[in-house]
Amino acid sequence: EGLPQRRREIKPGDLIEIFRSCYQHWGIYVGEGKVIHLAPECDRLANGAASVLAVLSDRAYVKKDWLETVVRNDQYRVNNKHDHTYPPLPLTKTLERAEDLVGREMPYNLTSHNCEHFVMELRYARRLLKQAGPVFVTSFGLVVKANPCILK
Numbered sequence: 001e002g003l004p005q006r007r008r009e010i011k012p013g014d015l016i017e018i019f020r021s022c023y024q025h026w027g028i029y030v031g032e033g034k035v036i037h038l039a040p041e042c043d044r045l046a047n048g049a050a051s052v053l054a055v056l057s058d059r060a061y062v063k064k065d066w067l068e069t070v071v072r073n074d075q076y077r078v079n080n081k082h083d084h085t086y087p088p089l090p091l092t093k094t095l096e097r098a099e100d101l102v103g104r105e106m107p108y109n110l111t112s113h114n115c116e117h118f119v120m121e122l123r124y125a126r127r128l129l130k131q132a133g134p135v136f137v138t139s140f141g142l143v144v145k146a147n148p149c150i151l152k
Contacts, residue, residue: 009078010029010067010078011029012029012030012031012091012095013028013029013030013088013091013094013095013123014028014029014078014080015027015028015029015078015079015080015081015119015120015123016028016029016035016067016070016071016076016077016078016079017076017077017078017079018070018071018074018075018076019074019075019076020074021074024116025037025039025070025115026115026116026118026119027067027070027115027119028094028098028119028122028123029067029078030064030095030098030099031095033066033067033068034064034065034066034067035064035065035066035067035070036062036063036064036098036099036101036102036122037062037063037065037070037115037118037119038060038061038062038063038106038108038114038115038118038119039060039061039063039115040057040059040060040061040108041057041059041060041061057108058107058108058109059105059106059107059108060105060106060107060108060115061103061104061105061106062101062102062103062104062106062118063102064099064102080123082120082123082124086124086126087124088123088124089122089123089124089125094122094123097122098122106118
């Protein structure tokens with residue numbers, strides 16, 4: 001309930017970055033207050049145990065949930081961070097691809113197929129992060145902190 005103004009700023013296809021206590025979780029907004037996201041089964045835990053258990057998980061599920069349910073009491077923002085370099089897919093294609101994956105079990109790996117990779121592939125049809133030790137190097141050479149759905 002405390003997010004109505006922020007929700008008006010979000011458009012279908014936007015990538016949502018959620019700031020958990022010790023990691024970031026990502027989803028893609030699909031409209032009508034819902035997001036699609038890749039989450040290990042342990043993500044339903046609303047405490048620090050989820051981030052520890054995610055490290056051990058090798059499977060995740062594509063879920064469609066209310067934005068408020070996924071965000072919980074955490075801060076979040078729209079973060080379409082690669083739009084200036086890679087044009088997003090057409091919105092209808094992005095949303096169709098996302099909806100087609102809901103309910104599927106998928107491989108999950110903190111460094112090669114996590115929630116951030118999942119939404120980047122939906123929006124841009126490409127993997128944009130490559131692991132390089134404690135940081136990730138994007139395809140266009142920018143170095144960013146290793147933070148997608150992992151412990152800092």
